[in-house]
């Protein structure tokens with residue numbers, strides 16, 4: 001089997017605003033083969049930036065577009081192809097957008113491998129520790145604590161056993177921060193796990209203070225309270241925090257995750273559409289497992305990324321939670337024909353060959369750009 005084409009398809013809603021909602025646009029990757037098997041993947045990046053990284057012509061040997069790195073090659077040679085993409089993009093890559101773009105092709109290669117071998121991807125990653133993951137509803141804090149309370153109540157009523165609120169108004173004032181978290185807890189009740197995503201809004205001293213202030217509301221974790229470059233701050237926070245510290249969604253490389261684990265955080269959050277695909281996400285998860293820390297996906301895109309997340313998480317011993325974005329936009333809700341629904345608080349790991357999701361061609365056509 002040979003790779004005959006790599007498509008990078010930029011999708012975007014008619015209106016994109018500043019709220020930190022990654023479901024407003026995306027980059028879908030399709031890898032075609034001469035045997036008719038097509039693999040699909042997704043990139044979480046700035047879609048146009050990642051599209052350029054995939055489609056770029058050769059500048060020289062270590063500055064070539066990712067498509068050129070894999071064209072004509074055997075798609076089942078996933079590790080060598082990953083290395084070709086990494087080595088071929090050293091000049092502009094070694095992390096960041098290039099690593100995010102590699103993710104989409106890597107994901108599609110695993111999809112092809114699963115389809116070719118008649119196996120779901122998690123089986124090719126070593127097999128399943130579980131066949132379903134407990135979904136935590138992932139959503140942004142609302143503008144007022146009262147609105148957050150109403151949203152939390154509604155998520156609890158829908159049967160979620162865990163929910164995360166993030167970004168938005170957090171970091172504006174101490175009183176607002178505490179009121180938001182208090183009302184989120186009140187809306188969820190005491191039996192639903194609450195996660196708080198601070199969205200990079202604190203300096204180290206404030207984060208240490210908030211971690212102890214939030215503790216009375218018994219959060220399962222406090223996520224990304226610090227700038228991703230503030231590794232020293234993470235070490236100070238992890239050493240003093242009464243609650244778990246989670247981070248990693250901005251990291252794209254293994255050294256980035258190693259630094260966070262060395263700093264002592266309790267939960268790493270690789271995004272399979274950012275870290276280099278399932279090939280890298282599983283290795284980051286295993287690195288966390290060796291240190292007896294939790295690995296939970298970051299994912300705030302479409303059903304393609306959710307499916308890929310389910311596969312790598314299923315193949316890890318230290319993962320049982322799934323970030324499940326509950327934004328209601330059409331890319332999140334309708335891009336894949338399979339809805340990967342929450343049943344009794346859990347999402348089943350797809351058992352079909354490959355990733356187990358297919359694209360809705362009508363949705364693809366409607367939001368396609370360029």
Ligand code: MG
Nearest residue numbers: 197223224249
């Ligand atoms: Mg987050």
